[in-house]
Amino acid sequence: MTTHDLKASPVPMILDGDPGHDDAIAWVLAEASRRTDKICDIRAITTVGGNVSLDKTTYNALRICTLLGIKDIPIAKGAEHPLTADLMNAPSVHGESGLDGPALPEPEVTLEDKSAVQLMTEVLKGSEEPVTIVSTGPLTNTAALLLSHPELKEKIGQISLMGGGIGFGNWTPAAEFNILVDPEAADFVFRSGIPIIMSGLDVTERALMYPEDFEEIKKIGNPVSDIVWQWLEFFYKFHCELGYAGAPMHDPCAVMVLLHPEIFTIKDYYVEIETGGEYCRGATIGDVRNVKNMKPNARCVLDLDREQFAKYLIDAVKVYS
Amino acid sequence: MKYPVWMDVDTGTDDAVAILALHKLDCTEIIGISTVCGNSGLENSYRNTRSLNTVCRSSYPVYRGADKPLVREPFHALAVHGKNGLGDIIVPLPENETEYHEAAWEALYKAAREYKGKLKLIATGPLTNIAIAFTEYPDLKEYLDTILIMGGATREGNVTPCAEFNFYADPEAASIVLKSGVPIVLCPLDVTEKALLSPEDMEELRACGNDAGKFVFDILQKPWSFHKSIGNKGVQMHDSCPVLYLAYPEIFEGEEAGVVVETKSPLTRGKSVTDLYSDKQFEFKNALVVLDVDRKAFSEKLKELIKGI
Numbered sequence: 303m304t305t306h307d308l309k310a311s312p313v314p315m316i317l318d319g320d321p322g323h324d325d326a327i328a329w330v331l332a333e334a335s336r337r338t339d340k341i342c343d344i345r346a347i348t349t350v351g352g353n354v355s356l357d358k359t360t361y362n363a364l365r366i367c368t369l370l371g372i373k374d375i376p377i378a379k380g381a382e383h384p385l386t387a388d389l390m391n392a393p394s395v396h397g398e399s400g401l402d403g404p405a406l407p408e409p410e411v412t413l414e415d416k417s418a419v420q421l422m423t424e425v426l427k428g429s430e431e432p433v434t435i436v437s438t439g440p441l442t443n444t445a446a447l448l449l450s451h452p453e454l455k456e457k458i459g460q461i462s463l464m465g466g467g468i469g470f471g472n473w474t475p476a477a478e479f480n481i482l483v484d485p486e487a488a489d490f491v492f493r494s495g496i497p498i499i500m501s502g503l504d505v506t507e508r509a510l511m512y513p514e515d516f517e518e519i520k521k522i523g524n525p526v527s528d529i530v531w532q533w534l535e536f537f538y539k540f541h542c543e544l545g546y547a548g549a550p551m552h553d554p555c556a557v558m559v560l561l562h563p564e565i566f567t568i569k570d571y572y573v574e575i576e577t578g579g580e581y582c583r584g585a586t587i588g589d590v591r592n593v594k595n596m597k598p599n600a601r602c603v604l605d606l607d608r609e610q611f612a613k614y615l616i617d618a619v620k621v622y623s
Numbered sequence: 624m625k626y627p628v629w630m631d632v633d634t635g636t637d638d639a640v641a642i643l644a645l646h647k648l649d650c651t652e653i654i655g656i657s658t659v660c661g662n663s664g665l666e667n668s669y670r671n672t673r674s675l676n677t678v679c680r681s682s683y684p685v686y687r688g689a690d691k692p693l694v695r696e697p698f699h700a701l702a703v704h705g706k707n708g709l710g711d712i713i714v715p716l717p718e719n720e721t722e723y724h725e726a727a728w729e730a731l732y733k734a735a736r737e738y739k740g741k742l743k744l745i746a747t748g749p750l751t752n753i754a755i756a757f758t759e760y761p762d763l764k765e766y767l768d769t770i771l772i773m774g775g776a777t778r779e780g781n782v783t784p785c786a787e788f789n790f791y792a793d794p795e796a797a798s799i800v801l802k803s804g805v806p807i808v809l810c811p812l813d814v815t816e817k818a819l820l821s822p823e824d825m826e827e828l829r830a831c832g833n834d835a836g837k838f839v840f841d842i843l844q845k846p847w848s849f850h851k852s853i854g855n856k857g858v859q860m861h862d863s864c865p866v867l868y869l870a871y872p873e874i875f876e877g878e879e880a881g882v883v884v885e886t887k888s889p890l891t892r893g894k895s896v897t898d899l900y901s902d903k904q905f906e907f908k909n910a911l912v913v914l915d916v917d918r919k920a921f922s923e924k925l926k927e928l929i930k931g932i
Contacts, residue, residue, distance in 0.1 A: 469778040469785070470900035475881070476891075544902050574784075579888035581896045589784040 306570075306601065308499075308563035313434045313459065314343045316422055318380070319553065320352030320439030321362040322396055323403070323537045327615070328438050328464075328553035330530060331561065333370045334618035341561055345425045345433065347372075348418035350380045352439035352483055353392045354400030359439070362401045364409035369529060370622070373411060380418030381442040384484035392479055395540055403536035404529050418443045423451055432459025434560065438553035440480050441465070445487035448494055460497040464556040466586030467503030468571070468602060477584030478503050481575060485584045489575040492586075498600040500573065501555035502586060505566065505603040509555050510548030513538065515612045519619050526622035554615060559603055562614055567605035570598035625652040626768075626869070627738045629731055631688070632862070633661025633748030633789075634671040636703070636710050636842045640929070641747055641862035642672070643835055646679045647928040648870050654734045654742065657686040657727030661748035661792055662700045663708030665690040668748070671707065674714035678838050679932060682717065688727030688752035692793035700788055703849045710845035714838070728756035735766035742766065743869065746800075747773045747862035749789050754796035757803050767805045771865035775882070775895030776812035777912065783892070787812050790884055791893035798884040801895075807910040809882060810864035811895060814875065814913045818864050818921050819857030822847070828929055835932035863925055868913060874920040877913040881905025 317332055319325035335342040347367065349360040360379045367377060383389040396402065414421055422443065426433055435444055435458060448455060464480060465488065471477040481488045492498065511534050520531040538549040551558075559566050571588040579585070588602060628651045632638040645651060658668040665687060673685045691697045705711035723730065731752070735742045744767055746753055753770070756763050774789040774797060782791045790797040801807065820828075820843065829840035847858050868875050881898045883905070885891040897912060898904045 472902040474903050475898040475901040475905065476885075476894075476896045572784075574890055576888060576891050579885050579891050581883050582885045582888060582891035582894060585785075585891060585894075587785050587890060590779045591781075591784070593780075593782070593784055 306563065306568040308568065310341050310561055310563060312340050312343055314345050314429045314431050315434045315436060316346045316348060316425055317344060318348045318350060318435055318437045318439065318443050320350050320359040321366055322353040322359065322400055322553065323533045324551055324553040325438045326366045326401060326533060327530060327551060328557045329366055330370065330526060331554055331557045331615065331618045332436065333372060334621035335561055337621055342557065344375050345429065346421050347375055347377045348380045348421060348443055350439045350443050351382050351389050352480065353396045355391065356382045358400045360413065362399070364411055365406040368407045368410045369526060376414045376421055377411065378414040378416055378418045378421035381446060384440060384442050385445055385486045387484060387486065390483055404532035406529065419447050419450055422447050423454065426454045426457040429457065433457060434459050435461045436556050437461055437463040438556055440484035441487040441491045442484045445490040448490060455494065455496060458496050460499060461491060462499040462556045462560055464501045464506060464553045466500055468586065468588040468590060470503065471585060472503055474584065476582045481586055482584030485575050485577045489577050492573055492575050492599060499559055499603065500600045501559055501603040505606055506552040506555045507550050508608060509551040509606055509611055510546065510608060511551055511612055511615065512548040515616065518616050522620055522623065524623040527619045530619050551615070555603060558611060558614065562610070565607040565610040566603050568601050568603050571600060571602050572596040572598050573600040573602065626650055627652055627654045627742050629654050629734055629742055629744045630656045631659060631727065631744065631746040631748060631752050632656060632672055633659050633668045635662040635668065635708055635748065635862065636846050637860050637862040638747050639671065639675055639709060639842055640839055640860060641866045642675050643679065643839065643932060644863050644925055644928045645745070645866045646681060647931050650870050653683050655684045655686060655730055657688045657731055657752050659688040659727070659748045659752045660690050660697050661789065662704045664697065664699070667708040671709040673716050673720065676717045677714050678835055682721070684723045686723050686725060686727040686730045689755060692749055692751050693754060693795045695793060698792045703846050705845040710842035712841045727752040728759055731756050732760045732763055735763055740766050741768055743768050744770045745865045745869070746770060747865065749793035750774070750796040750800045751793045754799040757799055764804050769806045769808060770800065771808040771868060773810045773815060773862045773865050775809055777895065777897045777899055778813065780894070781812060785891055786893035790895055794884050794886040794893040797893065798886050801882055801884055801909060808865065808868060808913060809910045810868065810913045814916050815861035815864045816859050817916050817918055818860045819918065820860055820922055820925065821857040824857065824922050824926055828926060831930045833930060833932055835929050839929050860925060864913065864916070867921060867924055871924055874917040875913050876915040877911045879908040880910060880912045881907050882910045882912065
């Protein structure tokens with residue numbers, strides 16, 4: 303399976319997302335790692351408008367952190383809308399709240415009195431080591447950070463993102479949701495020169511959790527597993543109607559690839575973001591055949607060992623027992 | 624009864640092989656062939672296509688079409704097809720040839736009307752001529768049975784990361800034709816890059832003892848050196864796909880899909896956007912998209928046709 307030289311090693315990390323069921327599960331993975339192997343050394347959590355409005359994703363972030371018992375990590379609210387475009391949401395996937403399904407605890411943690419970009423800036427300045435940004439929503443915050451603090455670019459070791467797809471989309475036939483919401487931000491990030499690990503639909507639609515995996519998680523019987531299996535079930539119900547055999551773990555791929563790169567197939571491509579076009583806005587155009595003869599700017603995650611993925615995800619939920 | 628067929632080409636080494644194959648098919652009758660700017664310039668397409676009447680000892684009417692895309696500058700593929708578009712092989716024009724001076728779109732429209740909706744159109748170059756015909760004669764759509772097209776790519780392109788040559792060369796024309804409402808069979812790179820003649824196949828044709836076999840061998844040497852240089856195992860017979868599909872649909876596999884062509888951005892110019900792999904579907908299915916072929920059956924059928932000339 304391995305076609306790359308990525309290795310898991312402890313890194314300071316910022317989680318930036320628009321939770322969302324699959325963002326939430328990505329964060330479950332990251333926090334489990336922080337408590338065990340410490341590969342995800344989470345320094346900040348930031349939110350962005352995407353799956354639902356910024357207020358809702360931020361409220362969800364606070365509830366998720368409360369559920370996971372995260373008390374010592376600063377959380378800040380990010381961009382309300384894309385750099386230049388109008389915000390579009392995906393409530394059909396995640397429900398009205400953006401995290402419909404099981405009842406969640408009310409927030410016991412509070413927001414920082416600063417913007418996501420301010421918080422990201424502090425984390426970058428305060429870190430000796432390069433920081434990894436895990437982006438599971440539109441790339442607006444990261445683009446805003448690079449626009450306002452170009453001097454901090456060197457401090458970002460890599461951006462592991464869920465977004466795009468080589469050659470196809472989901473929200474339009476050509477574009478994936480996160481990139482489509484803010485293609486200008488994505489374009490800026492992909493041109494930045496910062497190393498990118500792109501978990502696109504190629505891999506994320508194959509990162510399926512099957513109903514028997516939900517059962518497995520249900521059996522764990524801790525406060526987090528009680529919620530996670532219901533999130534999976536909620537997410538599966540929507541996708542089942544589209545013909546999926548399980549719940550696609552889009553966002554968790556962006557974390558899992560850092561924890562267990564060996565279970566993924568990854569190829570380096572030069573990827574450009576379509577910001578114009580009549581049908582292709584938001585498409586990630588990967589130069590698979592190298593017809594442009596450009597240096598690759600993204601490590602594109604294309605496939606995975608699903609069994610191992612499911613096992614590692616289930617193991618992560620067990621950490622909360 | 625034989626299908627009346629019109630062919631629109633930018634001959635082109637693989638167009639030439641496709642025309643020879645169509646010539647030999649039992650189930651079809653070639654009504655006319657129109658030529659377009661594409662692999663090389665219009666004058667090459669026009670002359671090369673007429674010279675095939677010499678190879679086939681036939682007298683198909685050949686028409687001149689557009690000498691450039693609808694709104695774009697001409698874009699050629701001389702590295703693959705040679706300077707004259709026919710692998711730098713020059714075949715004499717037929718003796719006592721009748722030249723046809725009608726424009727491609729006029730002749731096509733006339734033929735479509737004459738065959739009262741039975742005419743099948745095979746297009747293997749940029750779709751400029753067909754788009755002009757639709758624009759001039761909106762009722763043309765009622766007189767065409769099917770349009771079989773070599774063009775597009777559902778994933779990777781061959782001239783840009785996401786666009787195939789014919790659609791890239793004239794994206795506006797491709798868009799007009801795909802929106803025409805005529806049933807479409809689309810053969811994109813997904814299938815045409817699997818439709819190979821191997822060096823052994825080419826050798827077999829050279830040795831088969833007819834002039835057509837030797838001719839095909841000769842014109843494919845230039846594209847073969849190109850394909851070999853980029854690591855391919857044979858010459859891609861893109862344009863023979865829609866021809867063979869007409870006669871032997873059973874060796875192909877395809878799927879109904881919504882297909883549109885991007886015309887509004889340089890990065891994705893000419894990308895054929897399909898809804899085959901996406902959660903989101905278009906509200907229409909306008910094409911049968913051919914995605915796979917039995918490679919062995921394809922090369923056997925193609926060789927058999929060429930050998931029979």
